[in-house]
Amino acid sequence: MRSKSSAEFRRKIALHAALVPLALIWLFPLWMMFVFSTMSENGIFSPGIVLTPSDQFVQNFVVLERDVGFLRATTISILVAAAYTLLSVALTSMAGWALASYRFVGKGVVLATILGTLTLPYFVVVIPQFIMVARDFGLDNTWFALIVPPLFNSLGVLFMRQTFQMMPGELFDAARVEGVKEWRIFLFVGLPLARPAIAALSIILFLHSWNNYLWPLLINSKPAMMTAPVALGSLIGLTKVSWGGIMTGAVMLTAPMLILFVALQRHFVAGISAGAVK
Amino acid sequence: MRLRTQTAYAFLTPYLLVFLAFWIWPIANSFWLSFLNTRSANWTFNPRVTWGRLLVDPAFANALWNTLIILVIQVPIMIALATVLATLLNSSMLKARGLFRFAFFAPVVVGEVAYAAVFRLMFNHEFGIINKMLAVASVPAIPWLSSPNAAMAVIIIAVTWRWAGYNAIIILAGLQSIPEDVYEAATLDGVSKTRQFFFITLPLLRPVIVLCVVISVIGTMQLFSEPFLITNRGGPGQATETLGLFLYRQAFGAFNFGYASAIAYTIAALAIVISLINLWLGRERE
Numbered sequence: 001m002r003s004k005s006s007a008e009f010r011r012k013i014a015l016h017a018a019l020v021p022l023a024l025i026w027l028f029p030l031w032m033m034f035v036f037s038t039m040s041e042n043g044i045f046s047p048g049i050v051l052t053p054s055d056q057f058v059q060n061f062v063v064l065e066r067d068v069g070f071l072r073a074t075t076i077s078i079l080v081a082a083a084y085t086l087l088s089v090a091l092t093s094m095a096g097w098a099l100a101s102y103r104f105v106g107k108g109v110v111l112a113t114i115l116g117t118l119t120l121p122y123f124v125v126v127i128p129q130f131i132m133v134a135r136d137f138g139l140d141n142t143w144f145a146l147i148v149p150p151l152f153n154s155l156g157v158l159f160m161r162q163t164f165q166m167m168p169g170e171l172f173d174a175a176r177v178e179g180v181k182e183w184r185i186f187l188f189v190g191l192p193l194a195r196p197a198i199a200a201l202s203i204i205l206f207l208h209s210w211n212n213y214l215w216p217l218l219i220n221s222k223p224a225m226m227t228a229p230v231a232l233g234s235l236i237g238l239t240k241v242s243w244g245g246i247m248t249g250a251v252m253l254t255a256p257m258l259i260l261f262v263a264l265q266r267h268f269v270a271g272i273s274a275g276a277v278k
Numbered sequence: 279m280r281l282r283t284q285t286a287y288a289f290l291t292p293y294l295l296v297f298l299a300f301w302i303w304p305i306a307n308s309f310w311l312s313f314l315n316t317r318s319a320n321w322t323f324n325p326r327v328t329w330g331r332l333l334v335d336p337a338f339a340n341a342l343w344n345t346l347i348i349l350v351i352q353v354p355i356m357i358a359l360a361t362v363l364a365t366l367l368n369s370s371m372l373k374a375r376g377l378f379r380f381a382f383f384a385p386v387v388v389g390e391v392a393y394a395a396v397f398r399l400m401f402n403h404e405f406g407i408i409n410k411m412l413a414v415a416s417v418p419a420i421p422w423l424s425s426p427n428a429a430m431a432v433i434i435i436a437v438t439w440r441w442a443g444y445n446a447i448i449i450l451a452g453l454q455s456i457p458e459d460v461y462e463a464a465t466l467d468g469v470s471k472t473r474q475f476f477f478i479t480l481p482l483l484r485p486v487i488v489l490c491v492v493i494s495v496i497g498t499m500q501l502f503s504e505p506f507l508i509t510n511r512g513g514p515g516q517a518t519e520t521l522g523l524f525l526y527r528q529a530f531g532a533f534n535f536g537y538a539s540a541i542a543y544t545i546a547a548l549a550i551v552i553s554l555i556n557l558w559l560g561r562e563r564e
Contacts, residue, residue, distance in 0.1 A: 008371070011371065011471070012371045015366060015369055015371055015372060016372075016373065018366065019366055019367075019372070019378055022363075022382075023377070023378050023381035023382065024381075026381045026382055026384075026385070026439065026443075027381050027384075029385075029393065029396050029397065029400065029439060030384060030385075030388070030396075032396060032399075032400060032407060033392070033395075033396045036396070036399060044399070044405065045404075045405045046405075047405075047410070048410075049407065049410045049411065049414070090292075091292050091293040091296065092293060094289045094290070094292060094293060095289065095290050095292075095293035095294070097289055098285075098286040098287070098288075098289035098290045099286075099290075101286075102282040102283075102285060102286040103280065103281055103282065104281060104282055104283040104285075104286035104287070105281070105283045106283075107286070110290065110294070113302065114297075117301065117302070117305060119492075119496055119549070119550075119553070120305065120546055121496065121499060121500050121542065121545050121546050121549055122500065123500060123522065123525055123541075123542040123545055123546075124304070124305055124308055124542045124543065124545075124546050125300070125301055125304035125305055125308065126304075126529075126542075127304075127308050127311065127529050127535050127538055127539055127542065128303065128304035128307035128308050128311065129300055129304050130529075130530070131307075131535065132299075132304070148296065148300075149296075149300045150300075151293075151296040151300070152296050152297050152299075152300040152301035154297065154301070157293065182282075182285050183288075183289075186289070207387060210389065211387075211388075211389035211390060211391075213389070213390050213391055213503055214502060214503070214526075218530055229389055229390070229391040229392075230391075232391050232392070232395065233391045233394075233507060236391070236394065236395055236398065236507050237507070237510050237511070243399055246395050246399075247395065247396070247399070249392075249395075250391070250392035250393075250395045250396060251392075253389050253391070253392045254387075254388050254389065254392045257387040257388070257389075258384060258387060258388075260387070261380075261383070261384060261386075261387045262380065265376075265379070265380075265383075268383075268386070268387070269383070269447055269451075272386065272444065272447050272448065273447060273448055273451040
């Protein structure tokens with residue numbers, strides 16, 4: 001008995017001895033992002049190793065604000081992510097509801113088209129999207145360009161379809177027998193029951209939009225309409241630039257998502273595993 | 279169920295409009311564009327300057343080579359690491375589980391620009407914290423971003439840091455769907471933990487791991503932000519230029535939409551072929 005428990009103890013030690021250093025390595029870039037954001041320019045480029053935060057965060061932020069107008073860019077990012085999330089949840093849950101609840105002409109074609117094109121790389125669509133939005137319609141540097149084209153994402157459709165399919169159908173049929181209209185059944189029975197799924201989906205969509213880089217970079221390159229990642233990215237690679245300022249921006253982009261992640265880890269994990277098992 | 283075509287389309291139409299306009303139509307359109315010479319005043323049919331050029335353009339060959347190198351090195355390392363991580367995180371003996379999960383899963387929410395900035399600064403030749411720490415161990419400074427091989431290593435390290443946890447989340451979900459009594463039976467039969475991992479866990483995880491490989495292959499084929507931001511537009515020279523970055527430069531630097539569309543379809547075709555090979559290798563055998 002004693003030898004078994006001591007073997008278990010050794011295994012426990014080995015497990016932690018493997019995971020602790022790995023976890024520290026994984027946390028290191030995030031920790032350094034924070035440390036750099038609090039250091040003066042001279043501090044970052046001094047020969048010594050500094051692993052603890054200093055007190056220059058506000059000064060760095062002032063420089064960043066002067067360089068790219070980061071507050072305005074952040075405001076744009078927040079509004080775009082909120083609008084995108086709201087619209088995408090609305091569109092995809094309606095579509096998912098239709099695909100889960102009804103038998104209709106063309107259903108097979110719609111499903112096959114969504115599933116068949118799901119894994120196509122984004123690069124296949126980005127060029128025509130750009131030509132259409134920027135050149136044909138001249139809608140570059142607009143809210144429309146930031147919010148509407150990315151709504152094509154079909155992940156939510158499949159996710160919501162699956163969610164509605166797993167609900168007991170008798171629930172909806174009972175309402176139908178009572179003569180309740182379909183849109184009321186969707187709105188007042190289906191959607192409330194789908195709340196956990198909608199929470200997971202919203203988090204993933206918001207994160208997508210908040211971190212989206214390539215499309216906003218292409219379509220909204222005018223400083224006044226840049227999102228926060230585009231504004232920050234425009235500084236990386238310049239020769240005379242404040243790295244303390246860049247790191248302040250990186251922290252401001254990352255910290256809210258980390259806080260959300262800690263608070264809503266269950267939903268994040270649910271959204272990611274569901275997103276993978278499409 | 280009775281046929282309710284009208285009701286169904288009332289719910290579907292708003293999404294279908296966006297889906298057709300910004301997904302289906304562009305897919306067809308860029309295929310057509312890939313046959314056009316978009317550098318002439320009127321775009322004319324001339325696949326020789328798009329598909330034909332792919333065969334002879336050394337810059338394309340270089341980007342393809344770099345992408346495949348990253349793919350072949352990075353994906354196996356990351357998936358192996360993610361599998362080990364998921365197994366360790368799933369252990370019932372683990373203390374402070376939440377803390378460990380945070381450490382490995384947190385990169386999933388970090389944006390490309392933010393993490394690219396940090397990696398670029400950390401791997402700076404003269405002032406980067408990595409070289410400063412290597413100096414403590416008496417390792418001479420490595421020109422991370424100005425030597426071709428080292429720059430590739432930085433890209434691989436960065437991508438692995440960003441995506442290992444993401445894959446671990448998926449594999450962890452797979453692990454948790456393996457019924458506990460399989461292990462109980464094995465333990466009763468005196469099968470060691472290590473053998474359980476190799477002969478029970480790994481075979482049962484195979485579909486999930488294949489899924490992770492496929493997702494990672496598709497992602498790596500489209501690698502763009504990391505060489506764009508960390509190694510300064512695929513530097514040094516064109517040493518870390520990927521297919522995604524090459525496409526970006528052709529489409530939005532040179533505005534050669536036809537050629538860029540041919541590159542886009544090459545990326546798609548390669549992603550599909552490599553994914554199918556993986557699915558075939560990972561298929562259930564009788």
